[in-house]
Amino acid sequence: MATRRGRGGRERIIAAATTLFETYGINAVGMERLAAQAPVSKRTLYAHFPTKEQLVVAYLDHLVHGGQTVESALDRTDLSPRERILELFTVPGTGTAPIRGCPFVDAAVEFPDPDSTVHAFARHQKLRVGERITQLLRDLGVEDPEELGEQLSILADGAASRAMVLNDASCVVRARAAAETLLDAALPR
Template identity: 70%
Template sequence: MVEQNVTSRPGRGGRQRILAAAMTLFETHGINATSMEEVASTAPVSKRTLYIHFPSKDDLVVAYLRHVVEAGLTMESVLDRQDRTPRERLLELFTVPDNGTGLIRGCPFVDAAAEFPDPDSPAHAYARQQKQRFTQRIAALLSELGAAQPDILAEQLAILADGAASRAMVLNDPTCGQHARAAATALLDAATA
């Protein structure tokens, strides 16, 4: 969760306050259920300030998704851990994180793509780009492991990770990750035998 500093002087850090407010509201209520007026009120900034920084909701959603990536708040961030082997990093994708609220949140990219179904919309296109990048990063780790057909296995593991995250969110059940991890382990064992 991003810290919000709503006590800042007006005009100072408006963009950061807007992103912090959007993150909280999008994660709590969903993207489409959150209006730009709610974001401005929560930030707090004027609607004019909001629209100067983010001329459209699509712009705000893409900025939110970029922030999530840059802050390491995605399941993909475990792939960067240098204190784990490539295999451990891949299997860590199936650990459903506890955000401390009792509610399990799914993948923000899947959420954005679902709420912006037009594949040409900026939010959907950015979500697609991140999902493709995710699969490429998995394939690179699989190549390090010497896995047979790393691109195909990467797609399978990405589908498992996305499915586990979505199912865990829908059921509010972190054990979904354990079941997907067992399947991923079997796939890894077969590909690296």
């Protein structure tokens, strides 16, 4: 029974972290506030996550494995490779909430030391997404998939960051038009 309660506590902590980090940012949320939101004791919180960095990595990993990122579209089998790539240029429905941008960029900004575990996780995720885009471009038969993959990765990250800073989803719409142009120019005739 204690094991089940422990897993429930861990899941509640990650759920609370997801809500709070996406609403307020990572560094603006203290461990005490996370414990209260979960709700778990601080002892339980620290038993699962001795450091905030460990919690942030678990939160990011939860987003990746839960399919809660725009990048999860790259693995959809119901879309063509081109459509999967273009799905990177979709703003998730935010309603009236501010646009938060990419959680991996957000985390890397809040943990700027490139050697921190959070920054390293974010870097690994960005490299993984770039590799996935490049593979889809290979599937499409483009001439230089590595170069175009990097260009599309930069365009997607830039669009997400600009949309967040300006709180304007039209940035992503414009970036999608640019991505379509790049793809159309690179596709074999």
